[in-house]
Amino acid sequence: MINSTCQMILFVTDREEAKVFYTEKLGFIIRDEEEFDEDWSYLTVAPHLNNEVVIELVEAVTTEERQLVGRQAAEQVYLMFTVDDINKTYQDLKSKGVNFLGEPTEVPGGKGVCFEDLYGNKLDLFESFQS
Secondary structure (H helix, E strand, O other): OOOOOEHHHHEEEEOOHHHHHHHHHOOOEEEEEEEOOEEEEEEEEEEEOOOOEEEEEEEOOHHHHHHHHHOOOOOOEEEEOOOOHHHHHHHHHHHHHEEEEEOOEEOEEEEEEEEEEOOEEEEEEEEEEEO
């Protein structure tokens, strides 16, 4: 039986640049960072230490991988992050230069707002009405 999701892959053009975006702009932590050899290294980030799902930042090297950078979910939201106070988080991230595609608005079950990562992947903040 499958119990949970633990990791997602996100292709990036420059892993160090992506690491800075996720840690310094979004406030994520580095969960794992290892260099196994010159052709294989591993970097995962997450909103906090106990987050069940980590995002592995993978530098795109093949033509197919490079074509996916910024378009892993086509025009749809690729990842959604829950927040306790969407207005505060929105203002904080906006002040750090994060590109939002609108302002927080009511969506089914709460409030949401879409933003982009460095490469144009659409990401969402969501605050549940039950928070």
